[in-house]
Amino acid sequence: MGTVTADRAPHRDLRLLALVAAGGAVGSVARYGVGLLLPPSSGGWPWGTFAVNVLGAFLLGWLLEAVARRGPETPRLRRVRLFAGTGVLGGFTTYSSLALETTGLTGDGVWLVAAGYVVATLVLGTLAALLGVLLGLRSRRSTFGRLLHPEERP
Known part of the structure; x- marks a missing residue:
């Protein structure tokens, strides 16, 4: 997959769109599996x-x-970012289900559970993202980077 030129923006490159779609399929299947393993209480x-x-x-x-x-x-990092970040993790996470389940909880009259669910998801999700960034900052060459370029040695 060559470099992206000025006349071919990333959102118009069908190969990049296919990477996002493939990653989204992987992430969605993984999310479905987690949902089966962890049903609502x-x-x-x-x-x-x-x-x-x-x-x-x-x-x-x-x-x-x-x-x-x-x-x-x-170009290689862009493909990884689009496949894994936008695709896999975009398909894995689901704030639309958060909204739907919150609506269902309020409809069932369990307002405190619904509010706790929303607040806990947003607060813990933000803290988790910050923790992920901090973990990424801990090393000069992350494990992820070594996976991308195994020929490089730290």
């Missing part, structure tokens, strides 16, 4: 969605920091 707390949103925020923070620490974005 008897009190209605949507554990599967809560887990994927907090974990996804952490992973996205780590991924983007790891990519940024590699220096200027190369």
